[in-house]
Amino acid sequence: MVELTISFKFSSVGTLLTFKTWRIDRRACRSRVPILFVKCLPILQSLSCLIARFFIAILLFAGCNEPSVKSPTKRPVAVAAAADLKFAFDELVEEFEKTHSDIDVQTTFGSSGNFFAQLSNQAPFDIYFSADISYPRQLVEQGLADKESEFLYAVGQIVVWVPKNSPIDVETLGPKAVLDLAARKVAIANPQHAPYGKAAEAALKRWGVYDDVKDRLVLGDNIAQTAQFVESGAADIGVIALSLAMAPAMKEKGRYWQVPLDDYPTMEQGSVILNWAQDRAATESFRSFVAGPQGRAVLRRYGFILPQE
Secondary structure (H helix, E strand, O other): OEEEOOEEEEEOOEEEEEOOOEEEOHHHHHHHOOHHHHHHHHHHHHHHHHHHHHHHHHHHHHHHOOOOOOOOOOEEEEEEEEHHHHHHHHHHHHHHHHHOOOEEEEEEEEOHHHHHHHHHOOOOOOEEEOOOOHHHHHHHHOOOEOHHHOEEEEEEOEEEEEEOOOOOOHHHHHHHHHHOOOOOOEEEEOOOOOHHHHHHHHHHHHOOOHHHHHHHEEEEOOHHHHHHHHHHOOOOEEEEEHHHHOOHHHHOOEEEEEOOHHHOOOEEEEEEEEOOOOOHHHHHHHHHHHHOHHHHHHHHHOOOEOOOO
């Protein structure tokens, strides 16, 4: 019985040399292959070992000559941001990192109320951007955030939104659009923990239609999920953030009617740095960028009303 052959396996984390064996019966070989080949098998085995050693030497030499210079580690800033900021912050963070290449902004989007509950238990975020400034202020009162870092960054707005191919003439009907026969399901964010849900509920009551639609409401965990419900067809119409409706990804897919500011409580949106921020200087750099001319310009493009404007 003769055993022969090797194989190589390559991966992104290294090179593994393995031997794979085929068993060849000399008696079977006499009837199927020339005798000369069988006699040469020991020579082939020795040759395979030499080849294996040759490749090992090459691989070790290449490994020893790999550059040992490592790229500098970026300074992470963990951001908890209200879901209405999704598209605006994607653009804003990209702009920020162009001039702050040593900082890596890691953003998580969700409901402001849910974030507040997590941050009250010291969730690992450095800075919090809420759709309701009362949440950051409560964190300051609890001694969990820096009062000096608190600031009003924008005022949010809401719209009644439908997909582009919807039969509902939302632009003409305005607040009555939710009563259209085609509006079988109406999406709003959950008013229990989402500021945009509270605003939507207040507007529906102001229009005198809340009782007519309350049994047809579909509640999103946050305003981004609410918009997704309408976009996907899970709901026929929804009350969502203007910032989402103005985003290129949504603008091409739908139509909307902008709700007058007097129809719901003013949505002051605020931010604060948490006391346990890991890199205070990097976090303050991002905060200053959002509050500065470049950050304000991005927020303005997405329909936010800015402080002092």
